[in-house]
Amino acid sequence: MVFREQKIGSKNKNIILSNPVITVLMSVYNGERYIQESIESILTQTYENFEFIIIDDGSKDKTKELIRSYDDKRIKFFANKKNIGLTKSLNIGLKFSKGKYIARMDADDISLPDRLEKQVNYMNINKDIDICGSWAKTIGENFGEIRKYPVNHDEIKCNLLFNNIMCHSSVMMREKIFSDGKVKYDPSILYAQDFEFFARLINTYIFANIPEVLIHYRIHENQIAEKKKKEQSLIANTIITRQLNKINIKPTNKELSLHRNIIELRKEESKKLILETEGWLLKVIDGNDRTNYYDRKKIRIFINKIWLKLCNGYAGLGIWILKTYYFSKLNTYILNDYRFVKFIIKSIIKWKRLKKII
Numbered sequence: 604m605v606f607r608e609q610k611i612g613s614k615n616k617n618i619i620l621s622n623p624v625i626t627v628l629m630s631v632y633n634g635e636r637y638i639q640e641s642i643e644s645i646l647t648q649t650y651e652n653f654e655f656i657i658i659d660d661g662s663k664d665k666t667k668e669l670i671r672s673y674d675d676k677r678i679k680f681f682a683n684k685k686n687i688g689l690t691k692s693l694n695i696g697l698k699f700s701k702g703k704y705i706a707r708m709d710a711d712d713i714s715l716p717d718r719l720e721k722q723v724n725y726m727n728i729n730k731d732i733d734i735c736g737s738w739a740k741t742i743g744e745n746f747g748e749i750r751k752y753p754v755n756h757d758e759i760k761c762n763l764l765f766n767n768i769m770c771h772s773s774v775m776m777r778e779k780i781f782s783d784g785k786v787k788y789d790p791s792i793l794y795a796q797d798f799e800f801f802a803r804l805i806n807t808y809i810f811a812n813i814p815e816v817l818i819h820y821r822i823h824e825n826q827i828a829e830k831k832k833k834e835q836s837l838i839a840n841t842i843i844t845r846q847l848n849k850i851n852i853k854p855t856n857k858e859l860s861l862h863r864n865i866i867e868l869r870k871e872e873s874k875k876l877i878l879e880t881e882g883w884l885l886k887v888i889d890g891n892d893r894t895n896y897y898d899r900k901k902i903r904i905f906i907n908k909i910w911l912k913l914c915n916g917y918a919g920l921g922i923w924i925l926k927t928y929y930f931s932k933l934n935t936y937i938l939n940d941y942r943f944v945k946f947i948i949k950s951i952i953k954w955k956r957l958k959k960i961i
Contacts, residue, residue: 740819
């Protein structure tokens, strides 16, 4: 791996830290449009005891020049001579990190001023937590959406069976996870690195999300998540399959499609689809009952919630979908949830409209 380090001087923050508490880790490729806003959101943090490792991954725009313009000795700048990808660049950063905690940051996102302070305090108090994220607010496209990720470990673990539920650029991790060099981002995974990483570590380390917005997550057409949707979807299928294997399920392509549709609601309203999905979710519960990989009660409650969400998404099927939800074996626990009331109302309204037409 060929790269070089550029040492940046100091102007306002004449701080040389040999033992920083936090390593903020960022990799960037052709990020000139947003990189300054992102860097400044870190340099102006209320918590100042950190080093800021920035890796330019062979950018062809003005990214390197913009990074070099900052006169702050907390910045440690590495420039790859060629583009090697996000995964390998992050692993380089981990190799050179000195902090007690590793905080991820993306070159197009914005950390709120007290993000690092709140996360360090949280990690210092909660010694059992190894990986800590937070809620996020979207900027750019879909501006203002608050993403309220699950807070406790078991809920995060259950969610990861279906989808990534940690905002990567909000995450802070204990250095001990990486100290022996065995844990790193999988270099064979070019996209959805965070999903693979979290799904792999969830059974070994304790996760949490602070129930507060500490990051502004930017959505735009040039980000990898938007440009490489197809590739990310294929990798997500692989990651989900690995997790299903842990409860002794080897999904067929059709079952995997049903599984992904639960989150994405990609297909048109279909009674057959609903019944097939119900059967699949019952199979997932049965697989866990045999292996106890997930807490039995918590995975059942979680699947009940997504069963409600799914049925609510197909409320246009009227009274049929209401009956299907209510009498399903998946409906084990009564949910005190406004979505349940909304689902009932939507289904009845649809049913009454159909009766008038008939």
